[in-house]
Amino acid sequence: MSKEMKLIAEWTYKPSDVVRGYTNQTLFVNVGSRKFAAKPVSEEMKLKFTGGRGFDLKLLWDAVNENTRWNDPENEIVISGGPLCGTTQYPGAGKFYAAFISPLTDQTYDSNSGGHFAPLLKLAGFDALELQGKAEKDVIVFIDGDAGKIQILESPFDDVNAYTITEALHEAFSDGSNDDKRFVSVISAGKAAEKSLWGCLNSSFWDIRRKVARLKQAGRGGGGTILRDKKIAAVVVRSHKLSGDINKAVDVQVLQDRGNKLHREIHDLDAQQCRMRTVGTPHLNEIMNEYHLLPTHNYKFGQHPDIDKIHSNVYEGLFTQGIPDGCWYGCSLACAKAVDNYTIQTGPCKGKVVTVDGPEYETVASLGSNVGVFNPQWTIEANFYADHYGVDTISLGTGFAFVCECYERGYITKEHTGGLDLNFGRADDLMELIHRMAVGKDEFALAVGQGIRKMKRIFADRYGAPYEEMEKFGMEGQGIEVSEYVPKESIAQWGGYFLTLKGPQHDEAWLIFMDRVNKQLPTFEDKAEALHYFPNFRTWFSLVGLCKLPWNDIEPADNATAHRPQDAAKVPEHVQNYVDIFNAVTGRNISKEELVLMSERVYNFQRVFNLRMGKGTRKDHNIPLRALGPVYPDEWLAREEYYDNELKSVGVEPAGLSVEEKIARLQEARLTQWEQLKDAVYKRRGWDRNGIPTVRKLKELGMDFPEVVSVVEKHARPEDQWKD
Amino acid sequence: MITVNGEGLDWHEGMTVRDIIRARKFTFPMLAVWIDDSPVSRGAFDTTVVPDGATVQIIHMISGG
Structure with missing residues (x-):
């Protein structure tokens, strides 16, 4: 940090205790008008909207009007966990859901992320957070659940890229010790989120074993672009109230019973099933290839002869093994894999040794097979920079695949791309394009960051590319890029x-x-x-x-034999677990x-x-x-x-x-x-x-x-x- | 001849569930197999012989995403 974090505005509140999964109030912060409020959560709101994305959409509905566009000050980023969020007895309970009017689709978007933000927000006393308004200059919103105060601070950062800002804020808002940093979580975006519509929301948790900040992403829909448009450099939450019963459940024993059973299943069966604990979602790489579903060269093909280069076994070797990789406490599925001690090869972080979160399957395909690059090291580096610069790896990869096909078909040339050769597989030039996007280096880099829907129009108007042809292979729907499965055969x-x-x-x-x-x-x-x-x-x-x-x-060992095939696909025992744990936390009887x-x-x-x-x-x-x-x-x-x-x-x-x-x-x-x-x-x-x-x-x-x-x-x- | 997921497949004497999985290049690990309405456990894929004329369902549990 090059400057002090000067206090711009402050508001104090009485932290509300969690009861049966809810704090029963939400937090409103307007960074433009510097207004704060705690809004009550009614019983009807809980019954009709439940929480999480439901609360997000209800609050967003009340905040915007039919003419609101993504960069209007009344547009919000609303973030909420939900009544089960923060549960530590049952795996996978640390998610938050963010909703906003998307810059890509001009309608509602919801996007989710792991990490510690939502559980800590709940412990700070809020079921949801509304961020509204636009600040005049870069700010940090600090939610201090320990002291019961909200601050808007002047951002001291010249470099708002995610890893830089997140590490510094874990340091600044803790006592500096490794243990204390885990009580802090940071939401950030990055420089590319300012220059493109693909901005993602990075959400952190402090990895006490690795002693680094890990980043998970609510990647899709452009939430990070809105964050930066509001001139919010980061949102920080802090709470030391972590306990084994965050939600003050009605029946903790049920949570423990269902959780223990699932922990045993994971322990006994994961190695024979999806190998989530050793390789995470990249277990799908070769499976998708085998079934012609791995997007290759902009979804032209579903298979590639170089699949062995990106086989799950290759990634298993690259991911550090033997470390519990849950992104929230109690998640024994532990699929948040990471590559440690990776030396960055390009760009502003060249030479730095870092921990890279992922890549997950979607990124292996988007910033890999779909752009014709079958080099895991390149994918890891692209993944790092996408997170650091604050862009969604899926839209980035699918968007680049579209660009590659336009280039290959001669619709755009080096004259347009600033000298870059963007044929499929041109790893170095594609990496350079990521760096150019981050700083908005030229009109081409800026055009790419607008997403496929707008690129089609820009390429047609500016470079004379045939719009109708691009409509055929521009893989977007409703304005957002397709994720990484070939859909054409189903x-x-x-x-x-x-x-x-x-x-x-x-x-x-x-x-x-x-x-x-x-x-x-x-x-x-x-x-x-x-x-x-x-x-x-x-x-x-x-x-x-x-x-x-x-x-x-x-899935349970007998799932495939205990149920008819049509039912087995729903994993009935796990569905019942969800019914049971919801009732156990909230006291309802669904x-x-x-x-x-x-x-x-x-x-x-x-x-x-x-x-x-x-x-x-x-x-x-x-x-x-x-x-x-x-x-x-x-x-x-x-x-x-x-x-x-x-x-x-x-x-x-x-x-x-x-x-x-x-x-x-x-x-x-x-x-x-x-x-x-x-x-x-x-x-x-x-x-x-x-x-x-x-x-x-x-x-x-x-x-x-x-x-x-x-x-x-x-x-x-x-x-x-x-x-x- | 047997039927696998609604499509015909040539049958041979001693054909096992594993033979069908290989023939169909089903590499997904989470499969549920039913032969004429009777389930076959994953541990028995190598040894379960499929009779001629059988109706076989080899279901891929969803996963993905």
Whole structure:
């Protein structure tokens, strides 16, 4: 730090104790007007919105209006854990969920992260944090849960990049000892978040074994861009009230029993199942490759001959073993893997020896196979800089893959790229582009950081690139980049990605195996049922503050034999665990059916919220042609027999057709299927043909608040209502 | 001939669950296998013989993401 942290404004409060998972108040901070408030949480708010993302969206709804855009001062970043967040008896209970109006999609976005921020925020006395306004110069928001005060401080940092600022703030807000730093958590972004719309929120926890700050990310949607637009360099929370019963649960014994059982499963079975404790999500690398699902060269292909270079065993060797890598206390799944003692090769940190969080599977694919780079060292370095500069690794990688294809097709040249050769696999030049983005070095680097949707327009207008061609392979939906699975062979996954609330992010439904491999979803109604159940079931994690991974990345030994296949995919014993631990913390008495209902309330509220923001209708559920199938001959020819059979399956005889004709015929058939899928899904979800929740549905869910109903009534059209 | 996840597969004498998994290149570790409505535990994939005409379901548990 080069300067002192001067106090700009301060507010004192009485920290509220946690009772049955809630503190029953939320914190409002406006960094522009320097106003502070504690807002009460009503019983109705808990019943209707549960917590976490539900609270975020409720508070955000009240803060913005239909004209609010991402960089308006009233836009907020709202952060909340949820009633189960902070639980230490059951794995995966340290998540926070952030919601905001996204700079990429101009509608609501929610993004989650591990780390210690949300549990410490709860211990500081708040169920949620609203950050509003814009400061005049860089500030730090400090939530001191020990002293009961909130401060806005002048930021002393010239370098706001994440690792720099996070390490310094753990030091500054602790007594400096290794042990004391764990009572602090920091949210930050970085320089690239100022220059691009892909800004991520980094959330820290202090790793007392490694003696370093670790960074987890709420990566998606541009939350970090908003943080920097508000001139918030960091948000710091501190509390020393850590205990074994943070949530003051009604029945701690149930938490311990369910937790102990899952700990045993993880201990006994993880090595034979997903190997989360040794390699984390990169256990998927070669599996996705084998099933043609690993995005390679901008999702053209799903396999690559160099897969062995990025095999999970390679990453297992790079990750430090033997250290419990949970990102919150009590998570024995421990998948927060890290590469220690990595020497940075490029950029401003060149020569520095660091600990790099990850890479996780998504980053191995995005900043790896998808841009044609099969070099783990490069991926680790790109991962480090993405976090440090504050950009989402998924959008960054998918965006770069789009750029590479534009370059390869000659739509952009070195003349445009500032001399960079951006063919697939050009590792050095791609790394240089990351560095250029961080400082906004030239107009090309700035254009890339706007995301694929805007890049298509910029490349067309500025460089004469053919817009319609780029529409085919620009892998975005609703304005945000696709995450790292090839979706084109699963109709259900088209929905899992593109019939979502916020765009193609894999946290709603991952149905490729169920649909394509298991053949469990043969009809559109079957697919629609899955696209109702799984998004809603998964939404529940975001309401209560849990991580999804301990749900189905580990399963009981008898899961596969004790239940019919259709049920086994839901991991019924773990679902029951969630019902039990929710009831044990809150004292409520929900069933597994009510669990889904809780989600459905918030899911539909968010859909109407998007409608209020001018989105949220059928036309906004766009899909690029490459997500439906091959768009160029090399994609078809890579799996010619397979695609010829696909053509036959839609009633077209491939014999005598050119490859281009085959592509056109398959695309035509799949576009029809896409519209059929939309109809089936909308109907199952209780939405009209235009994708708008019906008033009847809102009433059924008890979400028929007058202001919500009025949004629906304003947009619903008689011709879009189902006849039956 | 047997049916695997709704699609035909040539059968041979002594064919085991593991043989089918290899033939279909199913490398995912979390598989649930059912033969004619009876479950097969993962530990018995190598030794369970599949009868001719069987209906086999090899279910990949979701994972992913």
